[in-house]
Amino acid sequence: MGILNVEHIVKSFDKTEVLKDICFSMEESEVLSIIGSSGSGKTTLLRCLNFLERPDKGIIKVNDNIVFDGNDKSYLKESVIRKNRMHFGMVFQSFNLFPQYTAIENVMLARRLQAEKLPDFKAKKKEILEEIRSEAEFLIAQMGLTERKDNYPHQLSGGQCQRVAIARALAMKPDILCFDEPTSALDPELTGEVLRVIKELAETRMTMIIVTHEMAFARDVADKVIFMDNGYVLESGTSDEVFNHPKEDRTKQFLGRFNNG
Amino acid sequence: MQTFSEQLPIVLHSLNIGFLQTLKLFFVTLIGALPLGLLISLGTGSKITPLRITLKIFIWIIRGTPLMIQLLIIYYFPGLVLKNAIWGGDEAGRFAASAVAFIINYACYFSEIFRGGISSIPIGQDEAGLVLGMSKSQIFFKVKLLQMIKRIVPPMSNEILTLVKDTSLARIIALQEVIWAGQAFMKGSQGISGAIWPLFFTAIYYLICNGLLTLLLGGLEKKLEYFR
Ligand SMILES: Nc1ncnc2c1ncn2[C@@H]1O[C@H](COP(=O)(O)OP(=O)(O)O)[C@@H](O)[C@H]1O
Numbered sequence: 001m002g003i004l005n006v007e008h009i010v011k012s013f014d015k016t017e018v019l020k021d022i023c024f025s026m027e028e029s030e031v032l033s034i035i036g037s038s039g040s041g042k043t044t045l046l047r048c049l050n051f052l053e054r055p056d057k058g059i060i061k062v063n064d065n066i067v068f069d070g071n072d073k074s075y076l077k078e079s080v081i082r083k084n085r086m087h088f089g090m091v092f093q094s095f096n097l098f099p100q101y102t103a104i105e106n107v108m109l110a111r112r113l114q115a116e117k118l119p120d121f122k123a124k125k126k127e128i129l130e131e132i133r134s135e136a137e138f139l140i141a142q143m144g145l146t147e148r149k150d151n152y153p154h155q156l157s158g159g160q161c162q163r164v165a166i167a168r169a170l171a172m173k174p175d176i177l178c179f180d181e182p183t184s185a186l187d188p189e190l191t192g193e194v195l196r197v198i199k200e201l202a203e204t205r206m207t208m209i210i211v212t213h214e215m216a217f218a219r220d221v222a223d224k225v226i227f228m229d230n231g232y233v234l235e236s237g238t239s240d241e242v243f244n245h246p247k248e249d250r251t252k253q254f255l256g257r258f259n260n261g
Numbered sequence: 262m263q264t265f266s267e268q269l270p271i272v273l274h275s276l277n278i279g280f281l282q283t284l285k286l287f288f289v290t291l292i293g294a295l296p297l298g299l300l301i302s303l304g305t306g307s308k309i310t311p312l313r314i315t316l317k318i319f320i321w322i323i324r325g326t327p328l329m330i331q332l333l334i335i336y337y338f339p340g341l342v343l344k345n346a347i348w349g350g351d352e353a354g355r356f357a358a359s360a361v362a363f364i365i366n367y368a369c370y371f372s373e374i375f376r377g378g379i380s381s382i383p384i385g386q387d388e389a390g391l392v393l394g395m396s397k398s399q400i401f402f403k404v405k406l407l408q409m410i411k412r413i414v415p416p417m418s419n420e421i422l423t424l425v426k427d428t429s430l431a432r433i434i435a436l437q438e439v440i441w442a443g444q445a446f447m448k449g450s451q452g453i454s455g456a457i458w459p460l461f462f463t464a465i466y467y468l469i470c471n472g473l474l475t476l477l478l479g480g481l482e483k484k485l486e487y488f489r
């Protein structure tokens with residue numbers, strides 16, 4: 001039941017508990033927005049999903065298959081983690097593009113390395129590489145970057161870099177695509193183009209988790225919203241419930257800051 | 262008394278032989294110190310505290326004292342103190358001792374450059390590779406290595422040009438490198454004595470060598486300018 005189930009995730013750094021009993025679930029094709037003030041644990045939660053951080057406790061299920069269980073050490077094995085993290089794509093605030101590769105090479109690199117490990121790669125090299133390239137070109141076009149595909153990251157604007165990063169994440173065909181404040185590092189005039197492609201992805205029914213401070217965007221694009229506060233999921237519900245009828249005082253206070261300014 | 266045009270071929274012949282020894286020491290040092298430097302830099306980033314601290318102290322001593330002292334100690338210590346002249350008294354022994362001293366000394370300088378190169382790559386590059394399903398070695402070789410090389414080339418170029426000149430320090434244990442060969446004509450050799458001009462010629466050897474290296478390394482730096 002559900003594409004993603006997150007149950008009782010706990011994560012501490014040294015002695016400070018940063019995630020405290022996080023629970024939520026998602027259906028396929030849903031868009032979930034995570035909002036909350038800075039330091040509330042949003043980034044850490046995303047990083048736990050793709051195992052850049054190891055949760056201390058809790059269970060994560062994708063399509064009803066357990067991909068992490070804090071009580072079972074076998075999920076911490078490097079090979080298991082490498083396989084399971086592929087359920088999730090990740091778009092970082094700071095893009096993290098590979099500077100020595102062009103836009104399209106950034107999109108193709110991981111797929112190519114993956115393909116080279118296939119047993120029949122030598123035999124079908126040409127077709128496999130051809131397929132990877134045509135998929136990458138499709139994604140680049142979807143991001144509106146066809147003219148820019150042979151540019152290096154330093155030749156692109158922040159908004160274009162972030163769109164390359166989105167294409168790069170999509171190339172791995174994740175079940176769920178996660179965004180960590182995808183527009184926070186951008187000049188204000190460049191946020192629109194990135195939010196637009198994310199919105200278009202939502203229309204193609206891509207399952208997404210979006211951490212963002214763009215409240216109007218979150219309200220518009222999200223099916224569900226989670227408000228995080230101090231490591232807890234303080235409030236969750238549909239976009240309408242959380243944005244228009246928040247129950248908790250902390251949520252009202254947080255949203256009020258955005259409405260007034 | 263010979264004329265200058267009679268002396269010139271004699272001098273150039275000697276200097277060529279000396280410079281061959283200079284070049285040999287230069288290349289042997291590079292071949293030894295580059296991998297050893299990489300190993301030391303990995304060691305100084307190790308989680309094993311005793312190893313890390315030992316290496317840091319070692320680097321501090323080597324970089325904090327003149328290469329000339331290190332040469333003298335490495336060459337004379339075994340014979341004078343241990344009563345075991347492992348190097349022997351011939352040119353091959355002097356070369357071996359010089360090579361060891363130079364490799365150790367330059368490995369320490371190189372290790373600091375490597376360490377700077379490794380630590381200057383933002384952690385976001387690792388993380389981007391990981392979430393795309395790459396292995397640690399794929400991330401190192403396909404993502405980070407070229408970025409490291411790009412950052413290492415300029416400081417490495419400086420060290421390499423310095424190394425060319427530093428090889429002359431081996432003169433202190435009478436290695437027959439190019440300056441030794443030039444100086445011989447001041448004291449007297451092959452019928453030429455009291456001549457300082459061969460020493461000026463040795464300078465030209467260094468200038469040509471460093472000129473070529475500057476072009477080569479500058480070219481490499483240029484080649485890596487296509488990304489930032
Ligand atoms: N690697 C880390 N080591 C120690 N503390 C961390 C680390 N990463 C995050 N934190 C702490 O965890 C808390 C939550 O951080 P984060 O998940 O980045 O919040 P948000 O993304 O909501 O701003 C903060 O107090 C932050 O200082």
Ligand SMILES: [Mg+2]
Pocket residue numbers: 042043044180181
């Ligand atoms: Mg954050």
